Amino acid sequence: MSTATLDRTTAPAPTTARDASWPAQVAHVSWRWFVNLLRQPWGLGVAIVQPVIWIVLFGNVFSAVGDLPGFGGADYLTFLVPGIVMMTVLYSGAWAGTGFIDDIRSGVMDRLLSSPVHRSALVTGQLVQQLAVSLVQGVCVIGIGWLAGARYDGGLVGMAVALGVSLLLAAAFCSLSAAVALLARDQTALIGISTIIVLPATFVSTALMPPALLPSWVETAARYNPLTWATEAARTAMSTDVDWGLVGTRSLWLAVLAALVAWWSVHAMHAYQRSL
Template sequence: MTTLAHAPRRETPTAGWLVAAGQIFRRWMVNTLRESWGVFAALLQPIVWILLFGQVFESVGDIPGFGAANYITFLAPGVLMMTVLYSGVWAGTGYIEDIDNGVMNQLLTAPISRSAVVAGQLAVQLTVGLVQSALVLVIGFAGGARYPGGVAGIVLALAAATLLAAVFCAGSVALALVTRSQIALIGMSQLIILPLTFLSSGMMAPALMPGWVRSLSRFNPVTWAVDIGRTGLAGTADAATVAAHLGYLTALAALAFGWAVSAFRTYQRTQ
């Protein structure tokens, strides 16, 4: 009587990549939950923007050509995108901590795809960003914002916020691996996010902007995301415009992810 020997099942490359990304996701999520005060603190800024700025500048909504029922309704999508933008640019700080603590060198010795490492951490950032985005919309509603676009508009706004977060989270990781310095990362992040914030339609209607600012804002990814969220929540989204802006954001996110993976491999070669 013979016994059939079964060869051990080999894991496919895709399955192995997903397992590795899942392990990285679990590690970063545990760290995030342990420091949940940081996520809570990140929500204080949108609360100030919506409840304070929304009241102080409420009369701005009465200006002819502003195009919104009230300023808080206009402001909420802008605050939504600025929340994920400001959170996203700090994503690279965790990598610098790993470099300083020697964890990164240990990770480099593991047989793990570098893209899986980046994807796992990025997935955590996007999950946290999605929760923050939903809370910002709730805060905005409590402050007086209204969303005639309903569930479809909310989903569209959250999708735009997630793509915008992906762009800046991946970009922050790449910058962290290139600079390898918290001070340099913070300085460059501030240099990037402040112009993007104030040269966008987040706080002011394009019709009321100076001509040169309005022209620059058309090429600003924050404006693309804000416009998707604002028209979606208002129920006035134009399918062609939304598709174009979603395409631009998706392309930028893919480029930023590729840059982060490339920066990771460059870092490995220099060790």
């Protein structure tokens, strides 16, 4: 037997998608989404500029709210920044499904589904990229808020907790957007459904106003709003007197919600494949 023949018979077979572990599959899918992001960096730029506008706009329009009785005595900008962080990842997550819509339209999704890659890896890979974008957005918002005059008495730990909570919120809404995209398969429908969800979620929450200054029915509804859970957890984590019980409880609620919606998004992927 020749050396060339021996080398061919003893060389290990190339690793296929079926042989790759689930984390490796997720990493490959995530890398694809990161490459797409690098090819269109303006998307990330817009996602960072938008919260800057919110900080300037809301910070100036509602600055007098800090002088009202019942506000709590904190500077309004300091109060506002955690809410802006959560609003930013909420809106970013709500449009995450547009990537799947593009894949469906271009035929890429059908090719991916013909491969042996786990369906959960296809969903999780895109989610990883979206969470990385949300993390960058959160860091930028906190930094810009500090430059604008907000102060975070909770220090680095408080900021880290706030960013962690924002990722839980982002995971829930990214997965929700992905599920809607896979079921609706239409850009207009996704935008309409996302708008119906995020606008009420924004204003029926404590992101912009403390509970004491909200109408009673809004205050009641806000208690069941994931945006309120995330904002309250981040706000207390970044304050002087941290209520870790509140932080833990709200974080647990968000984690459960994120897990349930992630399961739904994987189920939506299987439903899409069965419809082909």
